[in-house]
Amino acid sequence: xxxxxxxxxxxxxxTAITGTSAALTACGNPENQIIxxxxxxxxxxxxxTWKPSICPLCNAGCGVIARVMEGDAEVFRNGQPGVIRMxxxxxxxxxxxxxxxxxxxxxxxxxxIQITYHPDRLxxxxxxxxxxxxxxxxxxxxxxxxKELTAQLDALANAGDQKSLAFLTRPRAARRLDLIARxxxxxxxxxxVAHEMFSDEVLRRANAISFGxxxxxxxxxxNTRYLLVFGADFLGTWNATVAHSxxxxxxxxxxxxxxxxxxxxxxxxxxxxxxxxxxxxxxxGTEGLLASAITAxxxxxxxTGTSAAxxxxxxxxxxxxxxxxxxxxxQEFADNLPAxxxxxxxxxxxxxxxxxxxxxxxxxxxAGSVNQPGGVSFVSQSPRxxxxxxxELLQGDAPKVLLIDDSNPVFASPASMKVADALKRTPFIVxxxxxxxETSALADLILPDHSFLESWVASAPESxxxxxxxxxxxxxxxxxxxxxxxxxxxxxxxxGLAKPAxxxxxxxxxxxxxxxxxxLPSPRPQASGSRAQxPSPRPQAxxxxxxxxxxxxxxxxxxxxxxxxxxxxxSLAHLPWLQELPDPMTSAMWGSxxxxxxxxxxELGIHQGDVIEVTSTQGSLRVPAFLSPGIAPDVIAIPVGQxxxxxxxxxxxxxxxxxxxxxxxxVGDTGQLAWAATRVKIARVGDPDKSLILFGGAxxxxxxxxxxxxxxx
Amino acid sequence: xxxxxxxxxxxxxxxxxxxADAAPSRWGTSPVFTTARSSFGxxxxxxxxxxxxxxxxxxDFSHQIHLSKxxxxxxxxxxxxxxxxxxxxxxNTCMICHSQIATERPLIKQITDMQAKGIDLNWNRVYxxxxxxxxxxDHAPHIRAKVECSTCHGNQAEQTVARRAVNxxxxxxxxxxxxxxxxxxxxxxxx
Numbered sequence: 001x002x003x004x005x006x007x008x009x010x011x012x013x014x015t016a017i018t019g020t021s022a023a024l025t026a027c028g029n030p031e032n033q034i035i036x037x038x039x040x041x042x043x044x045x046x047x048x049t050w051k052p053s054i055c056p057l058c059n060a061g062c063g064v065i066a067r068v069m070e071g072d073a074e075v076f077r078n079g080q081p082g083v084i085r086m087x088x089x090x091x092x093x094x095x096x097x098x099x100x101x102x103x104x105x106x107x108x109x110x111x112x113i114q115i116t117y118h119p120d121r122l123x124x125x126x127x128x129x130x131x132x133x134x135x136x137x138x139x140x141x142x143x144x145x146x147k148e149l150t151a152q153l154d155a156l157a158n159a160g161d162q163k164s165l166a167f168l169t170r171p172r173a174a175r176r177l178d179l180i181a182r183x184x185x186x187x188x189x190x191x192x193v194a195h196e197m198f199s200d201e202v203l204r205r206a207n208a209i210s211f212g213x214x215x216x217x218x219x220x221x222x223n224t225r226y227l228l229v230f231g232a233d234f235l236g237t238w239n240a241t242v243a244h245s246x247x248x249x250x251x252x253x254x255x256x257x258x259x260x261x262x263x264x265x266x267x268x269x270x271x272x273x274x275x276x277x278x279x280x281x282x283x284x285g286t287e288g289l290l291a292s293a294i295t296a297x298x299x300x301x302x303x304t305g306t307s308a309a310x311x312x313x314x315x316x317x318x319x320x321x322x323x324x325x326x327x328x329x330x331q332e333f334a335d336n337l338p339a340x341x342x343x344x345x346x347x348x349x350x351x352x353x354x355x356x357x358x359x360x361x362x363x364x365x366x367a368g369s370v371n372q373p374g375g376v377s378f379v380s381q382s383p384r385x386x387x388x389x390x391x392e393l394l395q396g397d398a399p400k401v402l403l404i405d406d407s408n409p410v411f412a413s414p415a416s417m418k419v420a421d422a423l424k425r426t427p428f429i430v431x432x433x434x435x436x437x438e439t440s441a442l443a444d445l446i447l448p449d450h451s452f453l454e455s456w457v458a459s460a461p462e463s464x465x466x467x468x469x470x471x472x473x474x475x476x477x478x479x480x481x482x483x484x485x486x487x488x489x490x491x492x493x494x495x496g497l498a499k500p501a502x503x504x505x506x507x508x509x510x511x512x513x514x515x516x517x518x519x520l521p522s523p524r525p526q527a528s529g530s531r532a533q534x535p536s537p538r539p540q541a542x543x544x545x546x547x548x549x550x551x552x553x554x555x556x557x558x559x560x561x562x563x564x565x566x567x568x569x570x571s572l573a574h575l576p577w578l579q580e581l582p583d584p585m586t587s588a589m590w591g592s593x594x595x596x597x598x599x600x601x602x603e604l605g606i607h608q609g610d611v612i613e614v615t616s617t618q619g620s621l622r623v624p625a626f627l628s629p630g631i632a633p634d635v636i637a638i639p640v641g642q643x644x645x646x647x648x649x650x651x652x653x654x655x656x657x658x659x660x661x662x663x664x665x666x667v668g669d670t671g672q673l674a675w676a677a678t679r680v681k682i683a684r685v686g687d688p689d690k691s692l693i694l695f696g697g698a699x700x701x702x703x704x705x706x707x708x709x710x711x712x713x
Numbered sequence: 714x715x716x717x718x719x720x721x722x723x724x725x726x727x728x729x730x731x732x733a734d735a736a737p738s739r740w741g742t743s744p745v746f747t748t749a750r751s752s753f754g755x756x757x758x759x760x761x762x763x764x765x766x767x768x769x770x771x772x773d774f775s776h777q778i779h780l781s782k783x784x785x786x787x788x789x790x791x792x793x794x795x796x797x798x799x800x801x802x803x804x805n806t807c808m809i810c811h812s813q814i815a816t817e818r819p820l821i822k823q824i825t826d827m828q829a830k831g832i833d834l835n836w837n838r839v840y841x842x843x844x845x846x847x848x849x850x851d852h853a854p855h856i857r858a859k860v861e862c863s864t865c866h867g868n869q870a871e872q873t874v875a876r877r878a879v880n881x882x883x884x885x886x887x888x889x890x891x892x893x894x895x896x897x898x899x900x901x902x903x904x
Binding site for chain 2: 034035036037038039043044045046047077078082084085
């Protein structure tokens with residue numbers, strides 16, 4: 001070998017040796033100094049096991065399985081950092097035995113593994129040490145932290161002011177919320193406040209009125225022959241996307257005439273719309289009118305409609321859809337039973353959202369699709385926990401103690417709602433978040449939760465499967481850091497009160513195992529203003545006329561701040577895999593963009609990547625333009641999710657947050673935010689600033705300034 | 714090497730900068746970013762294809778003494794019959810015997826103390842493959858085929874601290890597979 005001629009490999013090696021021998025001496029090998037802890041579990045090295053859990057990222061409640069193998073993990077043990085060999089979750093997949101996920105998982109679920117190993121994850125309890133919002137925290141022990149929380153709760157109880165305790169969380173059909181509601185009820189505090197940007201409360205309310213079921217519907221896509229969808233991105237971001245996708249796949253694989261037709265109605269072509277056989281663009285907020293017109297036609301054809309007189313031509317004219325198209329769709333719908341109509345997403349986020357949902361429910365009723373194969377049905381469920389609306393927290397007296405679990409209302413509510421100001425008026429805030437975000441940065445005490453893989457999880461999905469599928473699972477792996485499961489922390493704090501409630505379980509595990517979901521006494525606090533479980537039917541139908549915030553002449557464009565395929569409502573922007581994920585429709589990544597109709601853009605002299613200023617009555621933001629043929633000329637769309645001001649190294653100060661400039665319009669009769677009801681004006685304010693990054697192939701990203709402008713790099 | 718050289722200059726996001734005044738990394742691991750290596754030195758050694766024969770261990774564990782007392786390889790290197798990898802024993806494994814045997818020896822006292830503090834021995838692996846080789850080795854089928862441990866790991870009864878006594882290059886594997894009429898398909902090992 002020594003006699004071998006100099007080849008390329010050896011040449012590079014020799015060059016490298018001479019060039020870097022000095023550098024070598026500088027670079028030490030500090031691995032040997034790491035403290036290694038004794039392993040806590042018995043593992044067969046190199047052999048993987050799969051353990052079940054539940055994806056926590058949205059309300060669908062997909063069952064997952066985690067591949068667990070031994071590995072060296074950087075952990076905290078007894079307050080000391082070090083390395084331990086332990087079973088680590090390495091990959092998530094759908095659980096084949098789960099009726100919701102059916103062995104599949106969406107892209108967000110796949111990225112959920114990064115929550116556990118995130119470099120900015122909080123590893124122990126923190127107490128605020130600087131000014132509120134300054135982001136200065138000091139480490140405290142769990143004993144100190146829980147003692148402080150208990151002392152605050154005791155102080156309220158001693159003053160007889162239990163009503164001043166508030167709990168802010170995400171609306172979920174989960175046992176965790178059951179436990180929270182029970183603890184609050186026994187303490188004497190009002191019901192938990194539930195907040196979520198893309199809440200489906202409007203649809204639940206409509207279903208309660210139409211069908212007496214205050215919950216999301218389950219669609220039998222597999223057996224339907226005609227699917228008519230109004231604004232619901234059911235394959236991308238809306239409701240149980242994995243269950244929908246699996247059933248949709250089976251629906252589309254039927255051959256020949258049995259293959260169902262899928263028609264999608266929206267003012268913007270979404271990922272779901274791109275899959276449709278036919279895309280129908282309607283004016284924003286007129287989905288309900290269109291549904292009513294189709295209902296009248298279907299009722300006429302099937303002779304099942306109500307005799308209520310409708311001004312059909314006027315309704316059709318308002319939608320912007322050609323009249324013959326409406327009658328054709330109605331004819332197809334009536335001819336291809338079982339047919340089903342679905343509404344969600346943007347269509348429910350106008351001021352007439354409730355009326356639109358009722359109109360679609362009526363279409364399903366007229367078509368005879370309710371509780372029928374190939375139609376829409378409701379899974380039997382234990383009653384949902386009564387929750388309050390965020391507005392109840394903002395209006396009236398600020399709570400004295402506020403506990404926040406898995407909710408970031410400072411980011412996910414319009415600036416005009418002044419959530420941050422309300423939080424600043426609250427004397428004591430406790431966050432259970434695993435990360436510093438815009439809301440937990442205002443907390444006085446942060447008690448970081450385990451990741452879902454480290455704790456007991458339970459879910460009772462409200463839709464997605466024809467049969468109820470409640471499930472609970474134990475931890476997949478041991479905790480990495482000095483964190484604690486939030487339900488257990490709450491139990492410890494409430495059990496430690498001077499006058500604790502009787503009969504509280506010792507742990508969340510005990511709570512899950514002792515009381516099966518079906519036997520749970522439904523906690524229904526009688527707090528004033530609580531939403532009723534199943535509201536009584538309304539005497540008269542709400543108006544189908546949409547209202548918009550902002551004068552049409554001054555603010556000519558409708559702003560649609562849609563759920564992002566990667567970040568959903570922005571709560572996932574901290575996961576780098578999702579930042580790196582090209583948007584399915586635009587291929588944009590690592591930033592925000594504004595979708596503008598390409599002909600309109602030409603008219604306005606706007607090119608791809610140009611910086612656009614978007615102004616509403618509430619404020620303005622600057623964002624690069626993405627020209628699209630799939631959006632109406634008077635509509636612009638900005639994905640929600642980016643624009644965080646304080647949310648880990650990956651999301652902070654990246655892109656813009658369109659929620660901030662939304663007007664505080666509400667969906668009539670529900671109090672929910674009508675997030676698609678804001679009008680804006682746009683102006684080109686600058687040349688491309690390289691902030692629009694489009695996926696340029698498997699190995700590189702291409703800044704948009706080099707795209708289609710003749711200055712290819 | 715070029716990549717590794719540049720890598721020494723680059724830092725992964727959020728890592729402290731390299732220098733005397735820089736805060737130490739949160740975990741004490743190397744703040745130097747190299748392509749998939751924890752340190753520059755490791756990247757360099759692996760690039761040069763150098764497997765050290767002697768590997769430093771926390772203390773001079775004697776295989777010879779333990780085997781002469783009748784211990785079996787699989788007593789400490791568990792998992793070798795069930796899975797791809799032979800386990801390196803944790804301190805708990807040592808203490809199964811040493812809570813009773815030779816408890817007065819200074820070294821044993823030392824590891825007893827370590828166990829009380831929850832701290833493990835930081836063994837270093839002697840035999841491994843570089844990731845670039847794309848080789849996967851599974852112990853269990855070899856044990857089932859009655860290949861002696863010593864075939865690949867040398868006679869440990871003659872060794873104190875384990876040395877890399879056998880150079881396991883591809884020829885070594887292929888020859889044995891030929892002799893035993895095991896598959897020599899590429900995908901048997903490279904997958």
